[in-house]
Amino acid sequence: MSGLTATPSGMRPADPVMWPDGKTSAASFSFDVDAESVVLADAPGAASRMSVMSHQAYGPLTGLPRLLRILERLDVRSTFFVPGYTAHRHPDAIRSIVDAGHEIAHHGYLHEPLIDVDPRTEADILDRGLDALQEVAGVRPVGYRAPMWELTYNSPRLLAERGFLYDSSLMDADVPYELAITAEESIVEIPVHWGLDDWEQYCYLPGISGSGLIETPAKAIELWRAEFEALRKDGGCFVHTSHPFLSGRPGRAAALEEFVEYVAGQEDVWLAPLGDIARHVRGLGLGPRHIPRP
Numbered sequence: 001m002s003g004l005t006a007t008p009s010g011m012r013p014a015d016p017v018m019w020p021d022g023k024t025s026a027a028s029f030s031f032d033v034d035a036e037s038v039v040l041a042d043a044p045g046a047a048s049r050m051s052v053m054s055h056q057a058y059g060p061l062t063g064l065p066r067l068l069r070i071l072e073r074l075d076v077r078s079t080f081f082v083p084g085y086t087a088h089r090h091p092d093a094i095r096s097i098v099d100a101g102h103e104i105a106h107h108g109y110l111h112e113p114l115i116d117v118d119p120r121t122e123a124d125i126l127d128r129g130l131d132a133l134q135e136v137a138g139v140r141p142v143g144y145r146a147p148m149w150e151l152t153y154n155s156p157r158l159l160a161e162r163g164f165l166y167d168s169s170l171m172d173a174d175v176p177y178e179l180a181i182t183a184e185e186s187i188v189e190i191p192v193h194w195g196l197d198d199w200e201q202y203c204y205l206p207g208i209s210g211s212g213l214i215e216t217p218a219k220a221i222e223l224w225r226a227e228f229e230a231l232r233k234d235g236g237c238f239v240h241t242s243h244p245f246l247s248g249r250p251g252r253a254a255a256l257e258e259f260v261e262y263v264a265g266q267e268d269v270w271l272a273p274l275g276d277i278a279r280h281v282r283g284l285g286l287g288p289r290h291i292p293r294p
């Protein structure tokens with residue numbers, strides 16, 4: 001026998017979620033404005049690779065304005081997860097997101113990977129990110145997404161202590177739920193998945209990410225649409241994630257626009273920013289789920 005033990009009550013699946021206004025499922029198109037930070041966190045030496053840095057800067061400089069124009073045309077509001085470093089390096093780009101009426105959420109300072117990071121360090125990163133978003137955009141976010149979706153078992157408590165309403169980094173359900181922190185306290189969790197992220201479809205950076213195979217927008221949208229249609233039938237919450245430096249390129253953005261327009265046109269689907277979804281879920285009074293460390 002191993003030394004691992006489960007809690008006496010065990011883990012239970014998430015409860016079904018009732019959606020507002022007669023809708024039977026939910027969807028959200030979220031954007032992670034990683035820019036240079038995601039590369040620098042892993043490989044600080046890449047700061048001297050001008051072409052690599054330009055590949056990442058394409059996001060805030062060129063992709064983001066295009067995506068904001070698309071969202072405006074479709075009258076869709078979204079959530080943008082912004083590392084503090086991106087806010088400091090590209091303040092006008094981040095302010096343009098706020099000016100367009102979208103939600104800004106927290107995504108680390110330098111997109112720090114949190115694997116084996118101690119709670120004190122994680123808290124410092126959270127505070128640094130909060131300070132940057134406040135300083136640049138005047139925003140106090142209610143939402144958080146761990147860089148690389150690597151939440152730690154300390155993160156929910158650290159987020160609650162700072163007044164966050166929700167996280168969007170875990171993968172164990174098709175619908176949002178209340179993630180227990182203590183007997184009295186929880187935060188809303190809005191689950192994601194690698195299959196609904198544009199990174200795996202589009203990202204190639206020599207020596208940094210990808211194999212050199214770059215998928216077509218048609219193939220990426222086919223994958224996402226299949227998941228959307230099936231989740232929709234199950235009353236789930238479809239959370240799509242894209243990066244302006246990837247999906248902001250013209251052909252990909254055009255394909256994404258068509259897909260967002262399709263989802264926005266479905267009468268049974270509630271298309272909303274993640275903050276709105278989290279507030280709705282908080283109002284349902286769901287029983288918190290305990291997810292103990294194995």
Ligand SMILES: [Zn+2]
Binds near residue numbers: 032107147
């Ligand atoms: Zn990211």
